[in-house]
Amino acid sequence: MDKLRKVILDVSGFLLVSLVLLLSGCGGGQSKTLYIFNWTYYTPDSVIQKFEKEYGVKVVYDTFASNEEMFAKLKAGGANYDITFPSGDYVSIMIKENMLEKIDKSKLKNFANIDPKVLEQCDFDPGNQYSIPYYLGAAGVAVNKTKVASYEKSWSIFARKDLANRMIMLDDMREVMGDALKYLGYSVNTVDQKQIDEARDLINKVWKPNLLKFDAEAFAKSFAAGEVWVAQGYAESIFAEVDKANWNTVDFFIPKEGGPSYLDSMVILKGSKNKDLALKFIDFIQRPDIYAEFCDYFGFPSTVNVPARALKKGESWYRPEDLLNCELKKDVGADLEKYNAAWQTIRVGK
Amino acid sequence: MKKHTGLLYTMPQILWLLVFFAAPLCIIIAYSFLRKGLYGGVEPQLSLDAYTAMANPNILLVTWRTLKISIIATALTLLIALPCGYSIARSKNQAIRLFLVIVPFWTNFLVRIYAWIAILGNEGFLNDILKALHLTSTGVQFLYNQTAVILVLVYMYLPYAILPLFSTIDKFDFTLLDAARDLGATKFQSYVRVLLPNIKSGLVTAGLFTFVPIFGAYAVPLLVGGKDSYMLGNIIADQLTKTRNWPLASSISMTVTVLTTGLVFLIALRKPREQKQVFDADPLLLQPVQAGKR
Amino acid sequence: MIHTHKKPSALRIALLWKTRRMLRRGGAAAKKFMPARSSLSNVIYWVVIAFLFLPLFVLLFYSFNAGRQTTWQGFSTVWYQKLVMESPELWHAFFNSITIALGSALMATAIGTLAAVGTARYSFKLKNFVSTMSFVPMILPEIVVGVSLLIFFAGVGLRLGLVTVWIAHTTFNLPFVYLLVSARLEESDPSIVEAGRDLGANESQILFRIILPMALPGILSAFLTAVTLSLEDFVITFFVTGPGGTTLPLYIYSMIRFGVSPVINSLSAVMVAGTVLLVYPMRNFLKVFAAH
Numbered sequence: 001m002d003k004l005r006k007v008i009l010d011v012s013g014f015l016l017v018s019l020v021l022l023l024s025g026c027g028g029g030q031s032k033t034l035y036i037f038n039w040t041y042y043t044p045d046s047v048i049q050k051f052e053k054e055y056g057v058k059v060v061y062d063t064f065a066s067n068e069e070m071f072a073k074l075k076a077g078g079a080n081y082d083i084t085f086p087s088g089d090y091v092s093i094m095i096k097e098n099m100l101e102k103i104d105k106s107k108l109k110n111f112a113n114i115d116p117k118v119l120e121q122c123d124f125d126p127g128n129q130y131s132i133p134y135y136l137g138a139a140g141v142a143v144n145k146t147k148v149a150s151y152e153k154s155w156s157i158f159a160r161k162d163l164a165n166r167m168i169m170l171d172d173m174r175e176v177m178g179d180a181l182k183y184l185g186y187s188v189n190t191v192d193q194k195q196i197d198e199a200r201d202l203i204n205k206v207w208k209p210n211l212l213k214f215d216a217e218a219f220a221k222s223f224a225a226g227e228v229w230v231a232q233g234y235a236e237s238i239f240a241e242v243d244k245a246n247w248n249t250v251d252f253f254i255p256k257e258g259g260p261s262y263l264d265s266m267v268i269l270k271g272s273k274n275k276d277l278a279l280k281f282i283d284f285i286q287r288p289d290i291y292a293e294f295c296d297y298f299g300f301p302s303t304v305n306v307p308a309r310a311l312k313k314g315e316s317w318y319r320p321e322d323l324l325n326c327e328l329k330k331d332v333g334a335d336l337e338k339y340n341a342a343w344q345t346i347r348v349g350k
Numbered sequence: 351m352k353k354h355t356g357l358l359y360t361m362p363q364i365l366w367l368l369v370f371f372a373a374p375l376c377i378i379i380a381y382s383f384l385r386k387g388l389y390g391g392v393e394p395q396l397s398l399d400a401y402t403a404m405a406n407p408n409i410l411l412v413t414w415r416t417l418k419i420s421i422i423a424t425a426l427t428l429l430i431a432l433p434c435g436y437s438i439a440r441s442k443n444q445a446i447r448l449f450l451v452i453v454p455f456w457t458n459f460l461v462r463i464y465a466w467i468a469i470l471g472n473e474g475f476l477n478d479i480l481k482a483l484h485l486t487s488t489g490v491q492f493l494y495n496q497t498a499v500i501l502v503l504v505y506m507y508l509p510y511a512i513l514p515l516f517s518t519i520d521k522f523d524f525t526l527l528d529a530a531r532d533l534g535a536t537k538f539q540s541y542v543r544v545l546l547p548n549i550k551s552g553l554v555t556a557g558l559f560t561f562v563p564i565f566g567a568y569a570v571p572l573l574v575g576g577k578d579s580y581m582l583g584n585i586i587a588d589q590l591t592k593t594r595n596w597p598l599a600s601s602i603s604m605t606v607t608v609l610t611t612g613l614v615f616l617i618a619l620r621k622p623r624e625q626k627q628v629f630d631a632d633p634l635l636l637q638p639v640q641a642g643k644r
Numbered sequence: 645m646i647h648t649h650k651k652p653s654a655l656r657i658a659l660l661w662k663t664r665r666m667l668r669r670g671g672a673a674a675k676k677f678m679p680a681r682s683s684l685s686n687v688i689y690w691v692v693i694a695f696l697f698l699p700l701f702v703l704l705f706y707s708f709n710a711g712r713q714t715t716w717q718g719f720s721t722v723w724y725q726k727l728v729m730e731s732p733e734l735w736h737a738f739f740n741s742i743t744i745a746l747g748s749a750l751m752a753t754a755i756g757t758l759a760a761v762g763t764a765r766y767s768f769k770l771k772n773f774v775s776t777m778s779f780v781p782m783i784l785p786e787i788v789v790g791v792s793l794l795i796f797f798a799g800v801g802l803r804l805g806l807v808t809v810w811i812a813h814t815t816f817n818l819p820f821v822y823l824l825v826s827a828r829l830e831e832s833d834p835s836i837v838e839a840g841r842d843l844g845a846n847e848s849q850i851l852f853r854i855i856l857p858m859a860l861p862g863i864l865s866a867f868l869t870a871v872t873l874s875l876e877d878f879v880i881t882f883f884v885t886g887p888g889g890t891t892l893p894l895y896i897y898s899m900i901r902f903g904v905s906p907v908i909n910s911l912s913a914v915m916v917a918g919t920v921l922l923v924y925p926m927r928n929f930l931k932v933f934a935a936h
Contacts, residue, residue, distance in 0.1 A: 035887040040898035045733075060888045061733070063898035068591035069882060072791065075390055077798040079886050093389045165491070171572065173592055213494045213576045217900050218467060225715065226473045240903035243711040334388060340593040348408040348580050355847065356766025360774055363759035363818060370815045371781050374792035378784075430692060437689035444861065447689070448868065449923050454696045455872045456919060457703065457912035458896050464904065465699030468706070473715075475702070505699075508692065509872065510820075513865040517828045520861050555827040558779070559820065566785040568879070587787050587879075596791070603788040610783045615776050 032057045034277050037070065037081040039063060042264075043285070044297040051284050057277060074099060074269065082272040083281060088263045089331040091131045092124035100130040101268040107279050108132070110286035113305050121263060121328055131265035132282050136303040138261040138326045139175055140254040140318065142238045147229040153253045155183040157230055158207040167230040168222060169207070171214040173343040174329050176203060178260030179232065188260040188327045191335040200342035208346065235317035236298045252317045258325025382600035390594035400597035404605065409585060416565060416582040419496060423503040424561040427511045430504070431556060435515030436545075440524070448516065451509050459506065463573050466502055467493060470574075494576035502574050503564050510563070511556040518552025519545075562610065582606070700916055707909035723910040731907055737895035738911065740806065741875055744891060748813035749870035755814075756821030757863055761855055764829035765837065775826070782819040789816065790883035797884060804886025812884040813877065817870040824869060828862025829855070 036043070040063040048059050062081070064070040067090045073079060075097065086094060094100050105111050105128065118133050125131045143151060147166070151157055158167055169176050178188035180199035190196065212228055223231040224241035231238065235252045242250055266285065268278045284290055286304075292311035295302045301316040302308040303323065332339070382400050384392040438447045454462070469475045470492040477489040492498060522545065530540040546553070568583035575581075582602070589599035707724070711717030727734070762768075763775050781789065790812070797808050840854045856863070878893040885894065896908055 040895070040900075062885075062887060062890050063894065064882075065898045065900055066591065068594070072390055072591060072594075073794065073883055076791070076794045076883075079804045081887060097389055208577060211577065215572070218464065218573055220903055221464065221467065222471070225468070225471060227467075227471050237900075237903055241712065243717060245711070245717075336593060340588075340595075343592075344406075344408050344585075344588075348412055348585075354768070356762045356768040356771065359762025359766070360759045360768075360770075362755045363778065363822065364774060366755055366815070367778065367781065367818065370793070370796075370811055374789070374796040375780070375784070377795050378788060378792045430688070433685035433688040434692050437685040440685070445864065446923070448865065449919075450693050451696065452868045452872055453916055453919050453923075454700050456875055457700065457915060458893055458908065459876050460878075460893070460896055460900075460904070461703065461908050461912055462699045465702040468702050469698065505695065508696065510869060512692075513869055514824050514827050517824060517862040517865045518830075521828060551827040551830045555823045558782070558823065562782050568785075568787070583785055583787075586785050590787055590791060599788060599791075603785050606785070607780065607783045611776065611780055614779050 032274075032277070034059045034083070034274055034281060035081045036061045036281075037064060037074070037079070037084040039065070039085065042085060044294060046297070047285070047290055047294055050290070051281060054284075055277070055280060080271060080273070081269055082274050082278045083266055083268060085134055085264050085266055086131075087329065088122070088124045088265065089329050091265050091267060092331050094267065095125060095130050099270055101270055101272060101275060102129050103132060103268060103282070104279065105132075108283045108286070110283050110288075113286050113288060113291070113307050115304060115306050118263070118304050122265075124328075124330060125265070131267045132286070133304045134264045134266050134285065135300065136261060136263045136320075136323065137234075137300065138254055138259055138318075138323055139170065139232060139234050140252055140259075140322075142223055142231045142233065142235070143251045143253075144223070144226070144229040144249060145251050146249050147226075151230075153256055155179050155255045155257055155259070157255075158210060158232075161210060163230055164210040165212050166228050167210055168212050168219050168228045169214055169232040170219065171216040171347075173339055175260055176214070176232070176346075177339055177343065178327075178329065179255075180207070182257045182259050182325075182327070183255075185257075189330045189332055191332055191338065193338055196338050196342050200345060204346050204349065214347065236300065239299055239317060254318055254322040254326065256325065258323075258327060260329045261323050261326035263328055378600045379604060382597055382604050384597055386595050386597045388594075390590075390596060392596055397597070400595075400601035403595075403598050404601060409602070412580055412582055412585055415496075415578075415580075419500060419503070419571075419581065420561055420565045420567075423500045423507070423564050424557060426500070426504050427507055427560045428553065428556055431508055431511035431515050432553075434508075434512045435519050435552070435556075438512070438516045439519040439522070444516070444520065448513070451512050455509055459569065460573075463502065463570065466505070466574060470498065470501075493574055494579075496575070496579055498574045498576075499571050499579050499581075502570050503567060506570060507560040507564060510559040514555035514559060515549065515552045518549045518555075522548050558614070565606070565610075700912070703909045704913045706906060707913045709906065712903070712906050723906045724914075726905075727907050727910045727914070733890075734892075734895060734907065734911065737890045737892045740809075740890060741892040744806065744809050744813055744881075745871045745874040747810050748817055748874050749867050751810075751814045752817035752821045752870050753863060753867045756818050756866065757825045757856075757859065760822050760825035760829055760862075761851065761859070764826055765834075765855065775822075778822045779819050781816055786816075786877070786879040787883075790880040793880070794883040804884060805889045806885075808884045808886065809881055809889055809891065812880050813874045816877070816880060817873055820869050820873060821866040824866040825859055825862045828859050828865075 034057055036059060038061065043061070048061060051057075052059055064073070067087050070084060070086065071090055071093065074081070074084065074094075091100075111132070114133055118136055119128060121136075122128055122131070122133065141153075141155075141157060143157075148163065151160075157163070158169065160167075169179075174188075177196070177199055180202045181188050181190055181195060184195070184198055184202065186192075186195045186199070212222075215222070216233075219228075219231050219233045220237040220241040222228045223233075223238055224243075238250065238252060239247065266282045268275060268282075272278055285294070288305060288307035288311050291302060291305040291308035292313070294300070295308065295312055295316070296314040299314060299317045301318060301320045302312055303320045381392050383396055383398070385395040385397040385399060387393050434451070438444055438451070441447050467474070471477070472489045472491065472493075474492075476492065477486070480486045480490060526544050526548070527540045530544045531537065535543060566583045566586075567581055568587055571579045571581045571584060586599050586602050589595045589602070708719050708721065709717055710720035710722065759774070759778065763771055793808075793812050793815070794804075797804060802808055836858070837850060837854055840850050845853065876893065877891075878897050881891050882894055882897075885891065896904060899905060899908075
């Protein structure tokens with residue numbers, strides 16, 4: 001058994017040494033490194049590489065899957081990122097929680113490229129002292145045209161009993177509640193208990209019986225596989241999963257009643273050691289050619305950057321005008337509890 | 351010297367858990383007694399809100415559902431894992447067989463769940479086969495219900511039950527089975543009366559390894575569950591991420607922890623008695639086997 | 645009931661013991677030539693293996709699909725090309741995962757095995773407390789462990805990164821290792837250790853030559869479990885990781901919004917094939933504990 005002992009010791013020794021080497025290798029930070037915390041691929045690799053090349057710096061790009069996770073993580077501190085990409089409601093929360101650096105807009109040559117109509121909507125950060133818009137969009141509805149012949153471009157599609165168990169909605173409280181509120185003619189940010197109850201009953205009694213499930217993780221896959229014919233969700237997810245050859249069978253629309261829209265912004269985090277570099281990155285993103293490249297990568301309309309609209313080569317899944325009836329989700333503060341109670345009833349009940 | 355050897359062996363683990371587990375645990379306990387912060391975190395203000403909020407009928411319903419799913423899934427897992435562990439223990443090449451059990455689990459769980467969706471879906475492999483055999487024309491809805499959740503949970507936690515069962519069965523003296531049969535027990539009786547009592551610690555460990563994670567399951571009910579598959583793990587995660595109610599998440603977790611720890615403690619306290627029983631296997635075997643049963 | 649049959653029982657106990665002793669003397673030899681008569685359990689084993697591998701075959705199948713959708717679009721190796729040529733971030737995450745998995749499994753196996761030996765072989769004051777408290781990290785929901793560790797690391801000023809991930813993974817692996825090795829040691833014969841001691845073995849000889857070899861199947865199971873748990877973990881890792889510390893599950897999970905790329909299918913296929921190729925040449929070495 002001495003042999004065995006030696007083998008165990010050798011193997012563990014080797015592993016320990018390699019571990020130490022790897023860990024120390026990763027610890028060595030250069031001063032010219034920009035730490036970005038973002039949704040996966042939300043900034044295409046090609047854009048990141050161009051930035052690295054032009055400015056001779058290194059970018060470390062880490063990812064999160066939801067605003068809430070990003071916030072929970074950054075709130076506790078300890079993660080030293082320079083830039084992150086929260087949605088509007090989280091920008092206001094992060095400002096209140098004193099987590100953001102002020103942005104010196106005079107250093108942003110390309111700030112002028114941003115659509116003033118978008119800036120108007122930034123009432124979560126009046127005057128854009130802390131945040132620069134990145135992308136304005138909304139979830140919509142994707143329909144498999146080979147299976148569903150006629151339909152109205154409205155949220156009422158989820159009330160159709162003939163499509164029961166062939167439809168899916170996001171497992172996202174604010175999104176689905178917002179759709180119902182908009183359908184009923186209310187604001188997506190209402191704090192009126194009666195309106196919230198009405199929306200809850202609409203979802204619970206009229207929509208939910210026809211839904212296969214609520215899903216924010218695999219809805220696009222289910223749609224692409226033909227499992228569901230109608231999916232509420234993000235265009236970019238749907239078209240990422242559906243093969244190009246079948247794109248013509250998919251209709252993506254933002255319902256005429258509108259719904260909650262989101263405005264993701266770029267912010268610089270308190271404690272950033274590379275504020276100048278972070279500003280350069282933000283400015284770089286708003287450069288028309290770069291912004292067009294970003295939009296083309298996802299099939300986004302150029303909702304934020306005006307000159308980029310002319311430079312875009314690819315098609316878009318929806319037009320900036322489609323968002324006219326949409327309303328930005330805002331932080332509702334303590335009234336979030338009302339939404340939570342309604343959503344729990346929807347999700348938990350049979 | 352000898353008196354302290356045991357403590358010495360245990361010291362690294364005690365220290366590690368004290369620093370990296372007990373300290374964070376104290377934070378959670380403290381959080382559960384504080385008022386929730388508007389944007390996550392807590393306000394430095396004592397409150398029992400988090401505990402009174404637990405009496406919510408929704409949470410009770412979900413707890414009951416979670417308990418039901420966990421018990422069924424654990425029982426199924428153990429039932430399947432037991433013969434597997436036995437087969438590995440009796441095999442000539444144990445290590446290879448062990449690896450075969452564990453290797454599928456080195457690919458990402460999300461990817462494996464997607465694979466299950468591709469197998470069980472309405473347009474999936476299984477339905478394709480059924481359609482080709484003309485057993486169904488419209489496809490069978492396998493996914494998005496509690497049965498699918500249980501199936502995938504059993505799949506996910508099988509290895510964690512097989513491994514402890516293998517390592518205790520491996521130590522079992524198989525000649526005892528022959529002895530029992532020589533003494534007139536049937537094959538089945540010899541397994542139930544002789545093997546099972548001797549591998550109790552393995553069974554308990556396997557049960558814990560499956561029940562505990564399944565009870566906190568989060569991703570599986572979300573991905574393959576339907577409208578009726580929300581589990582306690584989802585509620586806790588929602589409190590932390592969606593509604594930013596950290597105290598409520600803490601209080602639910604604390605309650606679960608205290609209850610489960612109490613259960614484990616009871617099992618641990620019973621242990622000394624069990625060990626004595628090991629050798630007299632089971633009273634039934636020692637009785638003359640009833641004529642009718644043979 | 646039992647009382648009425650007391651006499652025959654005693655006789656049977658004696659018989660049982662005698663048979664057992666006799667057969668035991670045969671030892672390993674007896675075990676070896678005994679035919680594996682448990683054909684049913686073997687059948688179940690292979691059915692279970694098929695069940696466990698089923699999703700992997702699906703992945704393998706799709707990894708050669710020309711399209712990315714879950715319907716067959718023709719044979720292609722495009723995803724393998726992308727895996728090799730265009731996925732530096734993915735490989736970075738992959739190596740982070742492997743490092744953390746091996747590192748944390750090793751640490752947890754070392755600490756946990758020692759503790760299991762301590763509680764199984766010796767008695768001391770805090771023994772019951774230690775063994776019960778070692779389970780608790782298993783019980784807490786992952787997300788709670790993740791958030792509390794994050795708050796803790798931030799509080800003590802530890803920089804988030806691979807080191808904090810390693811600490812967190814070691815922590816959640818510990819109870820599994822401890823329980824697995826304990827279960828193995830629990831019912832083994834204490835007289836062997838006594839015999840060793842009587843023959844003049846010192847503490848380290850007893851540990852390395854008697855106890856550890858005896859616990860080896862348990863230790864191997866523990867190590868494998870720890871590696872697996874670490875490779876799987878998403879929730880805790882998300883909270884305790886820092887800049888540059890993205891692991892494979894994090895990478896894959898955060899792809900969800902824009903679709904999980906089939907490159908992951910090809911990576912999975914490569915990983916399984918790689919593991920099998922690594923393990924197969926070692927099969928003779930791995931037989932080591934079937935023989936003792």
